[in-house]
Amino acid sequence: CFLRIRRPPRSTLFPYTTLFRSVDAWFDQIWGLTIDDNGTLYAADYFNRRIRTIVPATPVAIQQPVQLSETVDVDPGEVSLLAGSGTPGLADGEGSIASFVRPLDVVWDGGFVYVADETTIRKVDPVSGLVTTLVGTTESALVDSPISADVRLKSATGISSDGVNLYVTGSGRVRRVSLTTGATSTVATVPLVRDVVVGPDGYLYVAADT
Numbered sequence: 001c002f003l004r005i006r007r008p009p010r011s012t013l014f015p016y017t018t019l020f021r022s023v024d025a026w027f028d029q030i031w032g033l034t035i036d037d038n039g040t041l042y043a044a045d046y047f048n049r050r051i052r053t054i055v056p057a058t059p060v061a062i063q064q065p066v067q068l069s070e071t072v073d074v075d076p077g078e079v080s081l082l083a084g085s086g087t088p089g090l091a092d093g094e095g096s097i098a099s100f101v102r103p104l105d106v107v108w109d110g111g112f113v114y115v116a117d118e119t120t121i122r123k124v125d126p127v128s129g130l131v132t133t134l135v136g137t138t139e140s141a142l143v144d145s146p147i148s149a150d151v152r153l154k155s156a157t158g159i160s161s162d163g164v165n166l167y168v169t170g171s172g173r174v175r176r177v178s179l180t181t182g183a184t185s186t187v188a189t190v191p192l193v194r195d196v197v198v199g200p201d202g203y204l205y206v207a208a209d210t
Contacts, residue, residue: 027052032105032159034113036126042082042113044103050084051103051115051124082113083129090120090138098122098131101138105195109161110179116156116168121177134166135182142171148182158195158207167204169193174206 032044041054055078081096089099101118108114115122120136135151143152158169166177167187174188174196192209199205 032103032116034106034108036108040126042106042108042124042126044106044115045084046103048084049086049088049100049103051082051100051106051113053080053082053126054078081129082126083124083131090117090133092122092132093130095129098129104157105159107159107161107166109163109166114159114161114166116159116170118156119153121153121156121159121166121168134179135177135184142173144175144185146181146183148184151177151182151184158193160195160197160204162198162202167196167198169196169206174204 027043027045028047029045030043031046034042036042039056041056043052043054045052083095083098084103085091085096085099087099088101090101091097091099100115100122101120103115103117105116106113111126113124113126114134115124119138119140121134123132123134124130135148136153139152140154141152142154143150145151153168154171156168156170160167161179164179166179168175168177170193172189172191172193173186174190174193175184176187177184188204188206190206190208193206194209195207197205
């Protein structure tokens with residue numbers, strides 16, 4: 001099952017809030033999670049090769065310390081398929097017509113969900129489920145270019161946004177991808193880099209296996 005527990009700022013052990021738990025919806029390794037302005041979650045369901053929409057239940061406070069493995073009976077919320085056929089591939093289209101290779105991470109920006117999908121960055125409309133490819137092809141390589149069609153990615157693992165550009169990690173690089181044009185450049189080389197986030201101070205913070 002999928003369990004989300006939030007610890008409010010300045011809290012030590014409690015209270016916790018369970019947002020979602022379900023015994024009916026099955027996932028196969030959620031590697032990435034993002035949230036929109038209305039509180040809807042979008043999950044990169046890695047081995048199912050799908051992007052799932054999760055509408056959390058009304059938060060229920062737990063008045064004692066809990067472990068992340070502990071389950072609590074709450075309204076389970078709703079899970080639905082946003083996009084993905086479940087068959088590995090690079091196919092654009094709506095909903096289950098689209099295919100993903102390895103959706104590793106997701107980020108919400110400007111009304112769309114962006115997906116780091118191995119050798120591509122995919123853009124998903126949260127209303128229609130329409131999937132389009134922003135940059136990348138099936139070719140695994142590291143090629144920067146101001147022309148989106150010429151960009152090549154390799155092992156994209158993490159993705160973040162500052163509202164103007166996406167920042168993507170993979171194969172020892174942090175790369176900047178324009179949300180509007182797809183123009184891509186390398187901003188940093190970080191061995192074994194896994195993920196990236198844009199801080200409120202404008203700096204990029206990266207997680208790496210070093």
